[in-house]
Amino acid sequence: MNRSGESVRRILSFADLDAGSLVVVHDDMDLPLGRLRLRRGGGAGGHRGIASIVDNLADPEFVRLKIGVGRPPAGVPAEGYVLQDFAAAERDALREVLARGTMALEMFLERGLAAAMNACNPAPAAEC
Numbered sequence: 001m002n003r004s005g006e007s008v009r010r011i012l013s014f015a016d017l018d019a020g021s022l023v024v025v026h027d028d029m030d031l032p033l034g035r036l037r038l039r040r041g042g043g044a045g046g047h048r049g050i051a052s053i054v055d056n057l058a059d060p061e062f063v064r065l066k067i068g069v070g071r072p073p074a075g076v077p078a079e080g081y082v083l084q085d086f087a088a089a090e091r092d093a094l095r096e097v098l099a100r101g102t103m104a105l106e107m108f109l110e111r112g113l114a115a116a117m118n119a120c121n122p123a124p125a126a127e128c
Helices: 004-014 048-057 078-083 088-111 113-120
Strands: 023-028 036-040 063-068
Touching (some): 004 048, 023 048, 023 088, 036 088, 036 113, 063 088, 088 113
Parallel strands (some): 023 063
16 A cells, blocks of 8 residues: 555556545544545655655645544554454444545536535534
8 A cells, every 4th residue: 555656657647647636544643543534635643655646646636535543552554553453342433434435526527626625624513
């Protein structure tokens, strides 16, 4: 995943699309578990996969759906934290945020980015 930009660049090139056509769904340790953030553009925020995509496309203006996973406990490296299984107590929150993420993407496709962002960032509306 840390070198996903190479594959993304090739796919967009093959399909003759630019970065503005791309939607990336990824984990975000800066958001608590259960939170979503939908946005266009921005930096990588320490996410190596996103940094790889930005570097390979030379354009950060793609849509991102960030799914919060929270920060690792003290002494746990970030790489190990994001690759480990979710604890049983976290699975309900994960199912719920993934369902809301799906709704956010559907809303984005049907009504546009601004409507989806207004409904889903930062506190979700009933439809998101």
